[in-house]
Amino acid sequence: MCGRFSLTATPEEVQEFLNLLDLEGFPARYNIAPTQPILVVIASDRQDPGSNLPQRKALLVRWGLIPGWVKDPKDFPLLINARSETAIGKASFRAAMRHRRVLVPASGFYEWHRPPKESGEKPQAYWIKPRTGKILAFAGLMETWSSADGSEVDTGAILTVGANRTIGRIHDRMPVVIKPEDFERWLDCKSGEPRHVEDLLVPAEEDFFEAVPVSDLVNKVANTGPEVQAPVGESLEIARPEKKASGNGQMSLF
Template sequence: VVTTSSPKELSRYLGAAEIVDVLGGEDHNLAPTGQLPVVWAEARTGDGGRGLTRVLGTARWGLVPKWADRPEIGARMFNARAETVAEKPAFRAAYAKRRCLIPVDGFYEWGVGRENHAKQPWYIYRPDGDPLVLAGLWECWSPPDTQEGELKTCTVITVPANNDLRPVHHRMPALLPPEDWSDWLDPGEASREILDAMLRPAADGLLSRHPVDRRVNNARNKGPELLEEVTDDSDLLPLGQERLW
């Protein structure tokens, strides 16, 4: 994924009243196990009574369930399918009580051309420049039998691709519009039916995409030049194996 917005920009856009972590700098190629910006809700008591406060922080991409013996399991928990997230042991507790917003500039996906069958990366983003707000889950994991601090981790929920992205891939991250943010973050109010209804493909026409250089295949490459459009004359087919989503 691509993350370039400052903490102040993200907190203003997402209505976060508090920033608790120092977010990393710009990253034009953030891969699983990297630190993602996330917003979650915490119950606070103020002059107006008890309410929820949105908090902006970071979490390692790849959810580590509370019951895990070791954190390495998170490396393969970077996404969760909407169709099964409420039942999977790794995700069901977080889906019930620990949902979050994950703001990114855009994300990469890979397709295959007819001629040479080489993986072609595409950058997917909003043409108006606004962040994509991904539906996510977060969890805090503590090492058993040690006094080490908690590790906050997260995962991205995925849904079937919309018509715009289906030529590249059959899955995409679930995107949440502003009117869904409060219910998504609330750990106690939204019913299972309401939550499930939020996890749907993005409306056609919301996103743009263009092919980018294969240097993005190496997560050590981080620069803004990765976003530049490259000429690609191959007729893309859907990639049969998931790369991220």
């Protein structure tokens, strides 16, 4: 799953990475939590006159998707994540998968390794970021919920997938990362149906992320400074492919 993430890149860096039309300034956010506003990116009909590339729009939504058919959000669970394997057919996400796919810019996310209680070990938090140090974009979904009095709230969720081997040593799920070359296809909800983007809902490559152990400061929403990302140990090693034995019983590298 993804229960906390961070966006510490500058507005200028985010605007360039996602080719946004306009983007107001915002502070670095080191500990973004559910129900807080998050930045999402949607498609637009504008093109950059200099490059003919599509320009996109950014807006703020509440992290915690509320389907349009919900009568009272107080009686509905907080949907901060959507399982990519079932989102296409699940009532809560079906419409958003077809009509409102978004990108969620981030600098990385946090995950907790929770050992069995009988082990006596304490949970360990990890700050999981791209090894390149660059911005990334999670696959997201958006819904606009309307109350009985006519007021509207834009809401969103982050899609997750089964973790790769590296992140799987911490948790069995991870956010879906959309590559820049696939931004346009993911956001194209006019001609691109959910089945046309299923191939994008896969784990990131083993060496894409670096997992850095951090203190439990990140557990508290009130802790919003860079200290929540301070390392308390060595980064998790990348899970390497297992060598297969050749026909003569010798280990082979091929």
